Amino acid sequence: MQPSKSSRRRFIFGGVAALGALVVGWGALPPRQRLHASHPMLLxxxxxxxxxWVAVAPDGTVSVAMARSEMGQGVHTALPMLVAEEMDVPLSAVRLVQAPADKIYGNIAMLKDGLPFHPDDNGNLKAVVSWTVGKVARELGLVITGGSSSVKDAWQPMREAGAAARAMLVAAAAKQWNARVEDCRTEDGSVIHADCRRLAYGALAIAAATASPGEIRLKSPKDFKLIGRAQPRRDTPSKVNGTAVFGLDVRPEGMVYAAVRMSPVIGGTVASIDKDAxxxxxxxxxxxDFSSALAARTGAGAGVAVVAKTWWQAKQAALALPVQWSTDERAKLSSAAIYAEFAAKLDAESGHAYYKEGDMDAVEGKVAGVAKTLTAEYRAPYLAHAAMEPINCTAQVKDGYVYLWAPTQSPGFAVETAAKVxxxxxxxxxxxxxxLGGGFGRRLDVDMVAQVVALAKETRGLPVQMIWARExxxxxxxxxxxxxxxxSASLDAAGNVLGYDNKSASGSVSHQFFKRNLGLPPGGPDKTTVEGEFDMQYEFANQRIRHVIVDSPVPLGYWRSVGHSHNAFFKESFIDELAHAAGKDGVAFRRGLLKRHPRHLAVLDAxxxxxxxxPAGRxxxxxxxxxxxxxVAQVAEVSVEGSEIRVHRVVCAVDCGIAVNPNIIAQQVESAVVFGLSAALFGAVTIKDGKVEQTNFHDYPVVRxxxxxxxxxxxxxxxxxxEGMGEPATPPIAPAVANAVFKLTGKRLRSLPLTL
Known part of the structure; x- marks a missing residue:
């Protein structure tokens, strides 16, 4: 199945046009290597x-450049495993150093994954565009942690870095022994000759630095000793004993604190402040007043901050500070009005067709054989990220430098913003x-960096730590x-789906994010609005998936699994409705739609x-x-007691390609299920009179x-x-629970959060 050529081309080249001549120029260049940086590692x-990526110390310690942020997803364990595997060193011999600012560490996979291709599309257009965007991404060099892309992106360059280092060490040993490279092997951080002579990597490091690696050969998966085997998390001991350093743990000498007051009305501005009070x-x-620092790069809005010797003093003063806000028409914004606009747009506009297959016009023309037509409307609310570590950042502006300590997913954007302010x-x-004490996409934005640097400029060289309260x-x-x-779907008398139509409306995360962080004007389609809908694998002969972007006055950001987070609920719930209308079991119905997708079928069956x-009652x-x-396939075991929905057990089967560390994969599944379940059962941000109504965990609860x-x-x-593993187990949990509730109660829940 492939999207129609015209819609794909409009989509792809509409998005590429935002990069203009850069794409044209870079597309003509040969791909650049990702092995050697233009800046030295910080050793x-x-x-x-x-x-x-790799350095070796005389004691045999291997330093590995870490270009991704650790926010609980396990990259500080999984990524060094890639290097250790290819170098034949114990994982315990690897230490991590922060990667310098260099384009070789840019996240290519994340940008390529943003292309609007159906997973089944293997045509030339996909190959050419993917190749071009990969080169553009290499030139941009955006160092970002997100999109479940860390292992996927690092799989090739970090293994190559380890393999190249190993080859250089072998070449140095062979030269010292006056032996053939072919007669040498590596094991446990040493080069070993066929006659049992042995040299540790540390003793070879200086000579290896000038050795040629020759042809770099990666291991075959059958030879893996680390990859594919469960390894304990390297960051667990420090988190248990309290030595781990999160953003809130930073303590530079002389540090002072800041607390913020921001406009309670979305988009409001500061009218006046009585500082003397x-x-x-x-x-x-x-x-x-840090408002001017946020001119182009904020989701938070205008505001002021109080700097004090302790955070409690700063917070109490910020609460007492008399501030007048200018809100204009923004104070009329409400959730009800936003949903009404969505409905009106869906009524009035056809939307952009992200995917077409077959002839939906003929189906809608009431062709012979249509016995039943099923329609349904679903909705999902705004959601907050609610990371356990609230927003914070520490900065010092002194002697022409900015020193920044940030729990960020976007170090490149953080540096640019700090420099600008x-x-x-x-x-x-x-x-x-x-x-990072949780990221979930929130820390891709850098509004907190702009705020704290603006404050640090006013503290005469003292470092300042800005902390947002939970509210x-x-x-x-x-x-x-x-x-x-x-x-809307049409079925024949035997329960076969003749036509499947899906049209949705929402704001665009990507339009807002790239305007905030890259200065790109919003425009064109946005894959994230329909991901999980247009790219499904169900084999409907006639289908059409469309979306209408409704510009949002509410600041939007990437949230764990992005559009999949709600689109999976919409799609998988409606698939269950179709199964019921066809008089078929939901599993059997899905199996019948996966005849050309054996991997999906295997996951479902498992x-x-x-x-x-x-069990009885569930x-x-x-x-x-x-x-x-x-x-991902999930089976949720659910009971209903009165109005309470209780989820007792979730079985989750995943096909994520080669499993680098099964231990971390299981942890990510558990985390994603609980994160998604919090949203499914409780999560909702509502807006009234221009203000977000929820403030803390008492009215924005998470699963206990x-x-x-x-x-x-x-x-x-x-x-x-x-493939990605940080997010994929989040989307299926809401529909799995909703489908179980229907079996128990006969009620079809079409709105999140799920309530009876």
């Missing part, structure tokens, strides 16, 4: 860099990326978009088989969804420990390239 002691309060040092060149910004975090997020989706039969709900390259289900993970064997 201490006598370590010798063998390429842009709080300047005599205990510990208060100054009051700063401080008025210094980007090479005068020194960034330390800390651990600030919830009411000034960049939210997962609200959405409205309509479905989850259903493991789930077994639901029901099993099923959902199947592919996102970020990974196929006693509410968390048992999660069983099945990892399907595969020799395919690794």
């Amino acid at each position: 201490g002691g006598a370590s010798i860099a063998l390429n842009g 709080v300047l005599k309060m205990p510990g208060v040092m100054r009051v700063v 401080a008025g210094v060149p980007a090479d005068k910004v020194v960034l330390a990326v800390t651990l 600030d975090d919830t009411t000034h997020d960049v939210y997962r978009p609200a959405a409205l989706a309509r479905f 989850a259903v088989a493991r789930a077994g039969v639901a 029901a099993h709900g099923v959902a199947l969804h592919q996102s970020f390259g990974t196929i 420990m006693n509410q968390a289900p048992e999660v069983e993970t099945i990892i399907m064997p595969s020799a395919e390239h690794p």
